[in-house]
Amino acid sequence: MKSIFTKLAVVLTSFIFITACDENEPAPDNSTTEVLENYANLVYANYDDVVKTAQSLSTAIDDFTTAPTTTNLEKARKAWLAARSAYGQTEGFRFYGGPIDNDEGPEGLINGWPLDESYIDYVVGNPNSGIINDVVAYPAITRDLLVSLNENGSETNLSTGYHAIEFLLWGQDFNADGPGDRPVTDYIAAQNTDRREQYLKVVTELLIDNLTEVREAWKLGAPYRTNFIAGEDDSIAKVFRGIGALSKGELAGERMTVALANQDQEDEHSCFSDNTHEDIRMNFLSIKNVYMGTYQRVDGSIVSGKSLADLVKAKNAEKNTAVQTLLKSVESSVYAIPVPFDKAISNGDPSKNIEKSILGLRRLSDSIVDAALSLGIQVNADLD
Amino acid sequence: MNKQSYIIILFTSIIGLFSCEEPKDQTPVDTQEELTGGLATSFDFGENAFGHAVSGLSYEDEDKFVIGNSFFRSNWTVAPASASARDGLGPLFNGLSCGSCHNLDGRAEPPKSPSESLNGLLFRISTSGFSVNGGPKPDQIYGDQLQDKAIPTVKPEVKVSVRYEEVIGRYTDGTAYNLRKPIYVFSGWGYGEPEANFMFSPRIGMQVFGLGLLENISETDILLNTDENDENRDGISGKANYVWDAINKRKSLGKFGWKANQPSLKQQTTAAFNGDIGITTSVFPVHELSESQGFLNEIPNGGEPEISDKNIDNVVFYLQTLAVPARRNHTDDNVLRGKALFTKLNCSGCHRPSFTTATNSIKQLNSQKIFPYTDLLLHDMGDALADGRPDFLATGNEWRTSPLWGIGLIKTVNKHTTLLHDGRARNIEEAILWHGGESQNSTESFKKLSSTDRNQLIKFVESL
Secondary structure, eight states, X not given: OOOGGGSOBOOBOHHHHHTTTOSSOOOOOHHHHHHHHHHHHHHHHHHHHHHHHHHHHHHHHHHHHXXXXXXXXXXXXHHHHHHHHXXXXXXXXOSSOOTTTSTTOSHHHHHOOSOOGGGTSOXXXXXXXXXXXXXXXXXXXXXXXXXXXXXXSSTTOOOSSHHHHHHHHHOOOOOSSSOOOOOXXXXXXXXXXXXXXXXXXXXXXXXXXXXXXXXXXXXXXXXXXXXXXXXXXXXXXXXXXHHHHIIIIIIIIIIIIHHHHHTOXXXXXXXXXXXXXXXXXHHHXXXXXXXXXXXXXXXXXXXXXXXXXXXXXHHOHHHHHHHHHHHHHHHHHHHTSOSSHHHHHTTOOTTOHHHHHHHHHHHHHHHHHHHHHXXXXXXXXXXX | OOOOOOOBOOHHHHHHHHHHSOOOOOOOOOGGGGSTTGGGEEOOOSTTTTOOBOSOOOHHHHHHHHHHHHHHHSOOBOSSOTTOTTBOOOSEEXXXXXXXXXXXXXXXXXXXXXXXXXXXEEEEEEEEEEOTTSSEEOBTTTBTEEOXXXXXXXXXXXXXXXEEEEEEEEOTTSOEEEEEEEEXXXXXXXXXXXXXXXXXXXXXXXXXXXXXXXXXXXXXHHHTTXXXXXXXXXXXXXXXXXXXXXXXXXXXXXXXTTTTOBSSHHHHHHHHIIIIIOOOOSSSOSOOOOGGGGGGGGSOOSSSSSSOHXXXXXXXXXXXXXXXXXXXXXXXXXXXXXXXXXXXXXXXXXXXXXXXXXXXXXXXXXXXXXXXXXXXXXXXXXTTTOOOOOBTTBOTTEEEOOOOTTGGGHHHHHSOOOBSTTSOBSSHHHHHHHOOGGGHHHHHXXXXXXXXHHHHHHHHHHTO
């Protein structure tokens, strides 16, 4: 399957239906609307940062391909890392069929993972593998080509997105203590240098366009945003669903459990750049941001307002405390995971912070579902 | 990480709707049949419709499911790779991962033209006689399966190209229809000519959800429907295949595969790892290489075996717990009329609607009334569909009845609608028209239907 969390959100917003046949609809609850408005502001601000950091990445990549030096490669890598930190915080906006991942949503083009790197470029043992080195089948590296090849024939045949760029900047990781170390000569004097450069530029431009499309859907006055804010408890259920599914299935399951069980760096999220610890932290932060209704922008300014926490607290203070207590404890275990993550999964985590984080994130998800229930909203964040 | 297909199911909306509207005059609906897999039913009808776990898994079982999923979908790499749990591909193979032939846990599509390479279609081959286990006798060079792909520096076994011949037919009402018959050309033999007059059987990768439920149907219940000598004189026999059980070292009832030649999911899975991806397991620990291919054994492997027992168990658990998508439109009037025709034409004679599972599995899969629309038995499907290659007790004309559940969603998940063992049918209608042998009477009756009736029957099958 694609990703277990794409599943089904069984949102039994039953009380809406009990009243659905009534002549008189109940008046909308102001606090619900306020929470949704603040959520939409937060989502827009975060995607705006995502677009801007991707633009900086694109500039750095242009500089690098124009003058392929070690310094410029390092700058491009730094720009990628910054872009990922902004993106990681948006992943709680997934899993409910919003602009990022509805049937036409670009999520698969933006953040497809896990990725078979030999689908893109050469790997150790196969110097001619990948789209870049297949001059016969793909004479020109174009945007349309990369879009058409993404997920072609296999879920891990990924040609686009952050992780494709990551591989092109870092290369395969064979270092125990650090990330991959793609030689800068890959962009100066290696086989198909020009095609590799072209690939890197095209795939980054595509990323910006895909991200921009998502951001625009959340812009003030955009139809999706307007409908979402008017969606009352139906939309609140989606907000809960997004962070519940991210916490349990995606983060604790796909991204941490599999890697820990296999002790295989190919199973860590950012396996070329060794940025997995930051991916995990930023995904956690996404859950916290949404629940608390607060987001700190890249420029340091704060977006803040009425939150899920406020809604839950007003109905059932105890359940709100339960969520917040778990947020605190998970935060400390997530930040205590040793770096790099690929070393931590191979017996490099004596305090078992990965296991603690996995268990904590599952409990956090359960407690988020429970908190939603106190508002009369049933959310399924499970693996079904 | 992947594009999400999402659905919100508002169960109560149905109730809400009915409570607001006047009750309609319509054919009675079987209320149970919406839940195709009983408790193990899922409600996502988007791109990931085949990929959901049954609900209510424990944390421990969730671990097995996600790890199994990762081994199912992720491509294997050439050994030795950087400390990888997934190296050891090949040296000969048909696909890079399970997902190569079962993309999104779904069904593969055959090449549309001679220039397209195989992607999810493979060929079993054999020569006349039997293997030591009573199965097909392998070709001396190529064994019992052709691998059309190989790792760098190694020659693939063969190149297969497919072209189609159009076959024209006519319904009783005069409407013409077209079928396409595949013609295969084998060329570029990598290791010499195979034995003269070798037999071959094309097999397409099929959807893999609901397999834990099928595995949990008791042998007694399956055998209840056998009628090898057609004693009830309905033209339909129904025969069990007894095949070599490599795990228990004896003959067992075959349940899986196009000819019911695999007795268990574990054997099906480990055989596919070995034959299709070139990954060894404790069940099949060596690569099936002939003498002239023996030098390939010198190529570095990905461990012995290349995938651990624990991870095989995870993959098998994953397959067992993939839920079945619920029915769509099962209360639609046309669908209900189509359902009546399906029974009237005796399609249900082999595509048996329902079973109740036994109690040998996890709780979500036990004692469930399920609607797979198969009897899991072999039937003569006629000369036009025959591969002419016996497989244990299955003759060259016999195939296992394919389950029909989820069939209408292949289009959404895999972006095609091709059916049958070699994908020759371009849609449900063509698949019906290819049915011969024991199903000949049903097909003839189908051809006599009005176009409205034919469409209703197809609508019903699409709703499964």
